[in-house]
Amino acid sequence: MYACGPERLLQALAEAGAHWPEDSLHTEHFHAQATQLDPSREHGFELVLKDSGLTLPVAPDQTVLSVLRAANIDVQSDCGEGLCGSCEVRVLGGQIDHRDVVLTRSERDAQNRMMVCCSRACGDRLVLEL
Ligand code: FES
Structure with missing residues (x-):
């Protein structure tokens, strides 16, 4: 089942190019898949800011951006x-739970940058170059 409007076109394009080499199709989305944070389905973790020398807790109901x-x-x-x-922020350590639609699959797999407005940690810590 397709979404509507521009997202329908993007979905059809992704399906048509499914056999193309990885990351050869770059698209720009017009709305996020899931924008609401559900604290009952999240876990807390900590941010270690290497340049600032700070360690900050991120509660299940907070975004990394709001904590920063x-x-x-x-x-x-x-x-x-x-x-x-x-x-986008550089990540020096920790496993990122990517939730953006900006990074390609190979960029996500590199685990060295994240969108702090929506992405989170898979584990209990992320080390950021901030
Ligand atoms: S990706 Fe737009 S503010 Fe984070």
């Missing part, structure tokens, strides 16, 4: 939904 902002760490952002890529 509360600590006065300046990170750009725009959409807040994992669509634009403006909140």
